[in-house]
Amino acid sequence: MKLIKQFSLTALVASFVTVLAACSEQTNTASVEKARIQAHLEFLADDQLEGRDTGSQGYEIAANYVASEFKKIGLVPAGTDGYMQRVPFRRAFLNQNSTVVKIGSGAKAIELKYPQDYMMGANTSSTESSVKAEVVFVGYGLIAEDYNYDDYAGLDVEGKIVVALTGRPKAWPSEEGAHLGSGKVKSANAAKHGAIGFVTLHTPKREKVRSYTTSLNYLGAPSLRWLDEEDTPFGVQKQFKGAAYLNIDAGKKLFANAPTALEDIFVLDNEDKEIKGFDLNTSIELASKSRHEKITSPNVVAILPGSDPVLKDEYVVFTAHLDHIGLAKDVTTKDRINNGAMDNASGVSVLLETARVLANSERPRRSILFTVVTGEEKGLLGASYFANNPTVPLTSMIANVNLDMPVLLYDFADVIAFGANHSSLGAVVEKAAGELGIGLSPDPMPEQAIFTRSDHYNFVKKGIPAVFLMTGFTSKTEGEDGGKVWGEFFAKHYHKPSDSLDLPINYDAAKVFADVNIRIGLTIANQDERPYWLEDSFFGKTFGQTGK
Structure with a gap:
């Protein structure tokens, strides 16, 4: 109408x-x-x-x-103010001119181009973030006791930035795999092991499902998180000082000194074979600035x-x-x-x-x-x-x-x-x-x-x-x-x-x-x-x- x-x-x-x-x-x-x-x-x-x-x-x-x-x-009101339960949110906007991703140090450092090589989201925890640390590849970044699976076994990521592939093992049931392989769970695994940053690698397998170019349509979209009583965004790993999503070519540059070439890792990913993590023998620098604003929006709740x-x-x-x-x-x-x-x-x-x-x-x-x-x-x-x-x-x-x-x-x-x-x-x-x-x-x-x-x-x-x-x-x-x-x-x-x-x-x-x-x-x-x-x-x- x-x-x-x-x-x-x-x-x-x-x-x-x-x-x-x-x-x-x-x-x-x-x-x-x-x-x-x-x-x-x-x-x-x-x-x-x-x-x-x-x-x-x-x-x-x-x-x-x-x-x-x-x-x-x-119906009986069941919000915090009549029928309304007003939810406090922090909305964060990335300053797209502020982003930095550099691989390595000194004269040989490689600075990647935004957004051709990588994407970043706004940081809801801080308006300015910067980190430089050694990099460790952690496969998919998954831990699953039910499947006797631990990508962090034998790896030391304390104070380092982890690098993980998108996705998960194909053999896992879809619903269980979706939970265990979600970005939130992967981030929690990295934080639990002491990582201070997270880099995700786009893969050929992912490209067939959703291209890197398609994802660029969401550049500039704000990040939104609800705030707890201490005005802290819920579900965010505060110890992370930076995060980025790298396309395939940028990932290859990150793996230049690695003991296994990224192309070989992609073959294992496509064939659903075991992938082991390792040090990448380089460092990476991540930096960005974000703008914050606070908004609210209500849930509406009632009881019969x-x-x-x-x-x-x-x-x-x-x-x-x-x-x-x-x-x-x-x-x-x-x-x-x-x-x-x-x-x-x-x-x-x-x-x-x-x-x-x-x-x-x-x-x-x-x-x-x-x-x-x-x-x-x-x-x-x-x-x-x-x-x-x-x-x-x-x-x-x-x-x-x-x-x-x-x-x-x-x-x-x-x-x-x-x-x-x-x-x-x-x-x-x-x-x-x-x-x-x-x-x-x-x-x-x-x-x-x-x-x-x-x-x-x-x-x-x-x-x-x-x-x-x-x-x-x-x-x-x-x-x-x-x-x-x-x-x-x-x-x-x-x-x-x-x-x-x-x-x-x-x-x-x-x-x-x-x-x-x-x-x-x-x-x-x-x-x-x-x-x-x-x-x-x-x-x-x-x-x-x-x-x-």
Whole structure:
């Protein structure tokens, strides 16, 4: 729906609240109404919200809209200020003229060119950073006890700068590998061993997936981290005095004095053979300057209290991220607004209708915690902040059901539940979907490791079983290929201005998707036992209690 540009934003919010309030007066039925989902989605994906970027006015309007809906439904505020839990962020901008990367010392030192040879991100810990130290190659930079794997074995990196390849061993399962091989875990491994800087090497294998040139499109993008009570950015290795990402040719220069040529290392990487680390017999200097600013952006949190005198103190957590990526960088395009209709106005709209239906039905035994989060597009930051600063006891959260980017463009006949193979929630999803004639299909793209790439992952890392539903690839409509529709959305519209209300949004599918999630939430909230991790789950063994 296109809104008149002269319409004031205050009046815009008020008009939608009035319309939906009128709808509420007309019916008290506890069933999903697709018109309500449509109304929410059309508001949240409208141009006047300008893509709901974290910290923007458009995001604030969206957050106020969600809070007003929670209030109208009658949910209990569960933020730190009413429904709001305001998240403090530090946003850092790299001074791109300040970057320095030099290999070696003295007259033979080689100064690399930015950004042709290397990229840097803004430093959220310090406005000025500089370090020069000896360099040690550490393979992928991984440690995994479950796989008897340690790239740091026999290496001394204390007070040195480590150099690691992108990626991980191909033989590792995708989800486990995505966790163990993440940049955060690699950085933590290096810091634990005393490193003071980190250099990542682009590889031919990585080039086939995402080219170095493509990554240059993100030059100048700010870095964002949430701040703890001591005003310290969370998850940052403060002992690191510098970091850089080198392209292939720059990496070869770094390996000029190495006992093994980088080309030979790339062969081992491509063939998934063992890679051993070693001293590179040179030093590297890293330096940069950054500018800092402080912003805030709220999570919106509410509770539907449970009915059981004991179980009401336990919570089933529904999450959906409200933010998107704001305005496109290309100022020459006619439409720069990344509306994020599917990503994730659709998920928030389904969550709001889920909340309304549950609030107007017989109360579940356990309480339901609705958490609409900010900063997902910046690195799952709002959910991370909530998981580390919960407004209800963390141990009382028994399960997380995440609503992120349901592609509501076709009559899906099945769903995919990321996380279903890790906990008892898989059986819950299968039963709930089956009651509506919807099948549960296995992950069709395990190599993407999607289980570690949305907000529920922060709850998983706190030991809370989680499931994340996606529309499956089978369609009820004869001749329609759901997987093709899904794939075309990602190829043509994902993170682009065309993810907008102009898409052929299927609100019948939205209704079914909401019904499935409602049934999942009710089953978890009403069953006697809490969800549990399966005994063979890597995430259960790593973060939570296994077994019943």
